[in-house]
Amino acid sequence: EPEVTQTPSHQVTQMGQEVILRCVPISNHLYFYWYRQILGQKVEFLVSFYNNEISEKSEIFDDQFSVERPDGSNFTLKIRSTKLEDSAMYFCATAGGDTQYFGPGTRLTVL
Template sequence: EPEVTQTPSHQVTQMGQEVILRCVPISNHLYFYWYRQILGQKVEFLVSFYNNEISEKSEIFDDQFSVERPDGSNFTLKIRSTKLEDSAMYFCASSAERELFFGEGSRLTVL
């Protein structure tokens, strides 16, 4: 069964450093998403991506964040200058119709 895959599973970085989280969505899906979950809190929508552009983003997704689909398979989330409060689990998801398929998440720890 096809799955969404994410790398790395865990990344530790220093505050102010750039981080890129990678995702390979399910191949025939057209819609891509990033969500995050700060420890002990709910899963929050960050951004959705369709047809090579952002279709919607939340207020969390400020200028420090960007997404890209550099080739036909990868979907990346970049955080330009990480802050302590960016520490969270980041989930990539993709969909073809109504169901979201999630990756296992990338845990980001900012020191």
């Protein structure tokens, strides 16, 4: 069964450093999403991406964040200058229609 994969599974970084989180979507899916989940809190929407451009973004997704699909397969989330409050699980989700399928997540720890 096709799955969404994410790398790395865990990323530890220093405050102010840039991080790139990677996702490999299910192959025939065209809609891509990033969500985050701070420990003990609910899953929150960050951004959606379709046809090589952002289609929606939340107020969390500020200028520190960017997304791209650099090579037609990977889908990435970049955080330019990490803050302590960026520590969370980051989930990629992909969809061919209404239903979104989530990856296993990247745990980002900002020290």
